[in-house]
Amino acid sequence: MSARYAPSANVIELTESATIAVSARAKSLRAAGRAVIDLGAGEPDFPTPTFIREGAKRALDAGATRYTLVEGILPLRETIAGRASAHLKINDVLPDQVVVSTGSKQALFNSCFVLFGEGDEVLVPTPAWTSYYQILTLARARAVIVRGSREHSLKATARDLEGAATPRTRGVILNSPTNPTGAVYDLDELREILSLAARCGWWVISDEIYREISYAAPAPSLLDAASGDAALGERLIVVDGVAKAYAMTGWRIGWSIAPLAVARAICALQSHTTSNASAVSQHAALCALTARDQADAAIAAMVGEFRRRRDVAVSMLREVKADFVEPRGAFYLFIRIPQRDNDAESGTTFARELLETRDVAVVPGAAFHTPEWIRISYAAPMEDVVEGVRRVIELLMSS
Numbered sequence: 001m002s003a004r005y006a007p008s009a010n011v012i013e014l015t016e017s018a019t020i021a022v023s024a025r026a027k028s029l030r031a032a033g034r035a036v037i038d039l040g041a042g043e044p045d046f047p048t049p050t051f052i053r054e055g056a057k058r059a060l061d062a063g064a065t066r067y068t069l070v071e072g073i074l075p076l077r078e079t080i081a082g083r084a085s086a087h088l089k090i091n092d093v094l095p096d097q098v099v100v101s102t103g104s105k106q107a108l109f110n111s112c113f114v115l116f117g118e119g120d121e122v123l124v125p126t127p128a129w130t131s132y133y134q135i136l137t138l139a140r141a142r143a144v145i146v147r148g149s150r151e152h153s154l155k156a157t158a159r160d161l162e163g164a165a166t167p168r169t170r171g172v173i174l175n176s177p178t179n180p181t182g183a184v185y186d187l188d189e190l191r192e193i194l195s196l197a198a199r200c201g202w203w204v205i206s207d208e209i210y211r212e213i214s215y216a217a218p219a220p221s222l223l224d225a226a227s228g229d230a231a232l233g234e235r236l237i238v239v240d241g242v243a244k245a246y247a248m249t250g251w252r253i254g255w256s257i258a259p260l261a262v263a264r265a266i267c268a269l270q271s272h273t274t275s276n277a278s279a280v281s282q283h284a285a286l287c288a289l290t291a292r293d294q295a296d297a298a299i300a301a302m303v304g305e306f307r308r309r310r311d312v313a314v315s316m317l318r319e320v321k322a323d324f325v326e327p328r329g330a331f332y333l334f335i336r337i338p339q340r341d342n343d344a345e346s347g348t349t350f351a352r353e354l355l356e357t358r359d360v361a362v363v364p365g366a367a368f369h370t371p372e373w374i375r376i377s378y379a380a381p382m383e384d385v386v387e388g389v390r391r392v393i394e395l396l397m398s399s
């Protein structure tokens, strides 16, 4: 079977996910017998906690094998809405504002697809996760890159966003803690951005998938920033899921919390694409979110381990005076690779050489529109983090 294929206009600009491609490459090299250290994948290396797996088994035996409502089972949406209301303090969030999707990636796709279209511009504080740019392109909108300054941990300020806005600006995608830098926006920064967006009538999509992985203080939600002022929450869509904090990547459960009309559009869209997210996975997520004592203990243990790895990696990088963003959340380290021979893609060249000559997989910063950087994920066993960072430093110093 070898028909000539010309990509449709829908996917003409589409490229595969660079973050996923790196871990796929690391896996295939491993399968071929190479001892590759994978610091590419943004995936917790822990198994899903036992109490969640047990909850899923019970749900299966009780018959969680059929379609559910497209938007997800009511107890899960009630729980998510209840947790959101606790942040917002006023204006109780309704279960009907919540749509459960197949991972937060689908929730983000749904949100962008129903909110934006041809001719719309959406501000993306950059560096940002590779899929935002592609999802916006699939929605036929234009991703506008807004660079944060180095002094500000590459975070974009309200002023940066205002400077990039045009009459066509329709929204902004925020992500704190940030993939790929690990930077965390504080409450004042979020409030300023939310106020600007409210003034300009922009939609704000807040990707909070790493919010529970935060090292200094709890990372604020955009819901905290909207708290006390109903007008600030009117155009806010919060996207979250269980993948990262609960080590549940493979279960594929994420959700969006949106104003009712937007939630209805998301639900209609999803009714034609995937219908409900996996029924048993929804029950597993319900168990994760409701068995609070066990969940809090499991998250504390995992975050504690991420913190140990972060501290070790950071002190190794500090020792050689590497330029990296101070990581305060998520499980990433973003390191600048000084240019050699005017190579504007120094991060890409470095990542390739690191894999070829030193068997360490990392994601080139080009995936996040910052080609002079690389991303390391320390969601890997401590010995891999130590040895991987040692080899990164060795290559950095060899130039």
Ligand code: GLU
Pocket: 017, 019, 020, 040, 041, 042, 043, 129, 131, 179
């Ligand atoms: N979000 C993770 C990452 O950035 C997982 C892979 C993906 O879906 O991009 O590595």
